[in-house]
Amino acid sequence: MRIAELSRTSGVPPATIKYYLREGLLRPGVRTHHNQVDYGEEHVNRLRLIRALVDIGGLSISAAAELLTVLDTGSLSAREALGEAMYALGGRRSPVGAEQQEAAETDVDALLTRRGWQIGDESPARHTLTDVCAALRQLGHADVLGVIDDYAAAAEAVAAVDIGLVRDEPTVERMTETAIVGTILGDTMLSALRRLAQEHVSGMLLSGDERKG
Amino acid sequence: MRIAELSRTSGVPPATIKYYLREGLLRPGVRTHHNQVDYGEEHVNRLRLIRALVDIGGLSISAAAELLTVLDTGSLSAREALGEAMYALGGRRSPVGAEQQEAAETDVDALLTRRGWQIGDESPARHTLTDVCAALRQLGHADVLGVIDDYAAAAEAVAAVDIGLVRDEPTVERMTETAIVGTILGDTMLSALRRLAQEHVSGMLLSGDERKG
CATH class of the missing domain: 1.10.1660.10 (Multidrug-efflux Transporter Regulator; Chain: A; Domain 2)
Structure with a gap:
């Protein structure tokens, strides 16, 4: 055509x-x-x-291009394909004060140790998580950090499902595409499911105490 | 100053x-x-x-402005504040073919029924989820829809933690700010945690079968 x-x-x-x-x-x-x-x-x-x-998925054109380059390489091992697809996304950097940055690095190191997660020093997701923790501290919302283990447990459940989906694919090319589509569209799916679940849970819990403060 | x-x-x-x-x-x-x-x-x-x-959080200026308007209203009930903060974000629309759209609406209705979630018809997250399901079908990745219940269960665990955080705040203004910050920065945190958990889980599972396909 x-x-x-x-x-x-x-x-x-x-x-x-x-x-x-x-x-x-x-x-x-x-x-x-x-x-x-x-x-x-x-x-x-x-x-x-x-x-x-x-x-x-809300990706920029350049982020989409990076992922598609990984997909087109086509000769990676399964584990490399997964890692490349995840690392290609990089992370937004938003520098905050040195004090928050240091505390946030400690937050993340401690979390990884508690969960026994083996993560490369250059992982973009590690940098992103550190930035989020630093921003939460700067905004006076360190209370969110108090529940980070609960979020990490949910993320681990999601990741086990993700990896299962990828492993079930017959070829490396298809594995890579599933890793990309499942992770990027999956992020949007999970954020929509989180909002729906919030609506459901808040409807159940808060109907009794409408006015507070 | x-x-x-x-x-x-x-x-x-x-x-x-x-x-x-x-x-x-x-x-x-x-x-x-x-x-x-x-x-x-x-x-x-x-x-x-x-x-x-x-x-x-990756929000546009206009999306941030909408959330801050909710925050500045300041006279909402706890439940209204939560709902407004979530609904203000709206959703990206990406129309696909009518056939996929109809199948995707059935996917979402069935999921909500299975989980017993009470969701308003006008929920932006419901529209977003429908769009994701339609895109997955169009891309030939309906296999991801096969695990949507697992994702929904994880999202429900996250939402229960979210609502707990908000309920613990002393004033409505602070509840609203926590709902906004926790949901938006929380999305970025959860997507980073998901990638870290993927790296950990794939490192454990795939190290034995590097080459596939």
């Missing part, structure tokens, strides 16, 4: 398709002997994956 | 502070008799809260 039909089928405007081609998120089409460029079903599928990561 | 000192103390550039003032995220300073504008500690704290929601 030509770019106009690719646009109709995928719902992505031609200018956006050309942008993804330039940025390497989408592989080039095949040039036919009529000097036209032909796109196939794999381009439709890739466009859907890009839009899902960006629109549903 | 004047705006230059407010900028130094908070680390937020003066142009950004003026933007927040125009957009109503930050209350105006007090005009002194020297015709200067004076800012106080509450402006420093508010700027830190805005930056945490945006930099750590």
Whole structure:
């Protein structure tokens, strides 16, 4: 199909398709002997994956591009693929005061020790978690840190399910795609489920004491 | 303090502070008799809260503004405050084909029934969850939907902790702030914990079968 039909089928405007081609998120089409460029079903599928990561997962184009590069490498071991997909996302850095930063590093080290989690020093998620802890301390919400073990236990339950999904896939390429889709769209799913569960739990618990303070 | 000192103390550039003032995220300073504008500690704290929601929580300025409006209302009941804070975030919409949309609505209805969650029809999280389910179906990853009950159980455990934190706060204003900070920064914390737990679990499970497919 030509770019106009690719646009109709995928719902992505031609200018956006050309942008993804330039940025390497989408592989080039095949040039036919009529000097036209032909796109196939794999381009439709890739466009859907890009839009899902960006629109549903909330990723930036550059973060999506990094993950798709991992996916396209295709020759990684299962464990490498998982690790690369997770590490490619990196983390937002938001420096706070040195004092909070140091206390937050201690918070995270202590948590990892309590749970027995073996984590690389360069893990972006470790840096992100440290930043969140530092921000909570700076905002005067260190009370949230008091329940971090409960959150970590829930995260471990989720991760065991995640890894099970990935392990069940038949090929490394499919494992990598499931790791990416399951983690990114899964984050959005889990945050929606958390809000629904909050609505349910608060409806049950708070109906008796509406006015407080 | 004047705006230059407010900028130094908070680390937020003066142009950004003026933007927040125009957009109503930050209350105006007090005009002194020297015709200067004076800012106080509450402006420093508010700027830190805005930056945490945006930099750590990944919110847009407009989403942060909506949550802060809820916070500033200050006269809500505990349950209303929680609900408003959650609903104000809304959800990204990403329309997919009608067929996937219908199947996804059935997925979500069935899940809510199985868990006995009472959720309003207008819940933004319900729409977000439906969009995620539709995208997973369209991408050929309906296998993730097979474990949604496990994710929902983890989300319910998290929500019970969330609501406990909020209930322990002494005033409605503080309850609302904890609901906002705990939910938004908590999302980032939970996604970081999930990645750390994935690294830990995959390290344990996959070390024996590196090459697959």
